Amino acid sequence: MTTRTVAALALAGLLAAPAWAEDAEERLLVNDEIEITLRAPAPEHLDGALPEIVSGWVYRSPETQDLQRDDFDNPGILYVDQAREVWNAALGSEGKSCASCHDDPESMRGVRPVYPKWDEAKGELQSLEMQINECLTDQMGAEAWGWDSDDMKNMTALLASVSRGMPIDVAIDGPVQDIWERGREMYYTRYGQLELSCASCHEQNYGNLIRADHLSQGHTNGFPVYRFSTTALVSQHNRFRGCIRDTRAETFAIGSDDLLALELYVASRGNGLSVEGPAVRH
Amino acid sequence: MAENVKPRVKVPSSASAGETVQIKTLISHQMESGQRRDADGNVIPRSIINRFVATFNGETVIDVVIEPAVSTNPYFEFEAKVPESGEFVFTWYDDDGSVYEDTASIEVS
Known part of the structure; x- marks a missing residue:
């Protein structure tokens, strides 16, 4: 390649503004009514590690982005509808449905943004999945759902969908501080034969290509997400496991304390971004 | 029998x-192609929506034959010119003989 060609290519690269560049027009208004915060000031605890926090939606192609503008086009909403039916079904020996205690799913607005959350009675940090299972086993007399089961992913998608537009706001102090710090340590630990930490990709290289895809900042505000790669909803822990696997490491188990700590820490990095779930991603 | x-x-x-x-339609359906096998090696029988029809005040707007290559949850988006107020009727025909119907009214001023 001649020097001139290289220069021309470099120039072309400069002229074509990348998709994630600051764009004043860029806006995500779901169903013409729910405004999604795409960029927010980085939380204080990040201590300057990111100049601002940016939704993963920004890094997707325009075709994928458009699918999230309208529930009719968002494939994740099909699963939300399935969960709405389960919401009203009596599931266990107590003859109770979710609706028996909680009325409409819409009454759960505000729940998704604060999870994972400390449960005072149980003395443990709970993800949304754990809280749902607590309802199933302790209140409804039903069998717990698998963390990655369709029922569970559908229900977390329903709970996310009714909180769309609300800012993520997980607590990181008090009883959860130790767990949060453990999550932070995991985030910056290099795993696997490739010796990659979460930060290697999502803090130092967001916007750059990983194979044919653009890396995002790795926020979890869109979970559970509908992914084209799996043509299904994907839970947070499943995605964490996939990332760690891709570093060629032995991964942590879905639902383990390890991934729960990571879930809390990663959620806190996105404090201020909107709940988007079920988001549409590649 | 197709579920959900x-x-x-x-x-x-x-x-x-x-x-x-602009009209958008979607029917949730597994669209089992008849080419796949289950865990025991048996062919999973074909079960798809094989025809989709939209009419406006009794007049055909679109009539589609659907083949097994069409994926899960068939989605059709199309345009129609509306001369007067009326009702769209959408009909999906299932391999199992089921017929699913939905309607939508439009007010023309």
Whole structure:
């Protein structure tokens, strides 16, 4: 390649503004009514590690982005509808449905943004999945759902969908501080034969290509997400496991304390971004 | 028998006479192609939506033959010119003989 060609290519690269560049027009208004915060000031605890926090939606192609503008086009909403039916079904020996205690799913607005959350009675940090299972086993007399089961992913998608537009706001102090710090340590630990930490990709290289895809900042505000790669909803822990696997490491188990700590820490990095779930991603 | 089949349509509630409106339709359906096998090696029988029809005040707008290559949850988006107020009727025909129908009215001023 001649020097001139290289220069021309470099120039072309400069002229074509990348998709994630600051764009004043860029806006995500779901169903013409729910405004999604795409960029927010980085939380204080990040201590300057990111100049601002940016939704993963920004890094997707325009075709994928458009699918999230309208529930009719968002494939994740099909699963939300399935969960709405389960919401009203009596599931266990107590003859109770979710609706028996909680009325409409819409009454759960505000729940998704604060999870994972400390449960005072149980003395443990709970993800949304754990809280749902607590309802199933302790209140409804039903069998717990698998963390990655369709029922569970559908229900977390329903709970996310009714909180769309609300800012993520997980607590990181008090009883959860130790767990949060453990999550932070995991985030910056290099795993696997490739010796990659979460930060290697999502803090130092967001916007750059990983194979044919653009890396995002790795926020979890869109979970559970509908992914084209799996043509299904994907839970947070499943995605964490996939990332760690891709570093060629032995991964942590879905639902383990390890991934729960990571879930809390990663959620806190996105404090201020909107709940988007079920988001549409590649 | 196909499970969890649910038709959905999106049609604007109003338009001006002669306007071309955008219509979106989707039916949740597994669209089993008949080419796949289950864990025991048996062929999973074909079970798809094989025809989709939309009419407006009795007049055919679109009539589609659907083949097994069409993927899960068939989605059709098309445009129609609406000369007067009326009703769209959407009909999906299942391999198992089921017929699913949905309607949407539009007010033309």
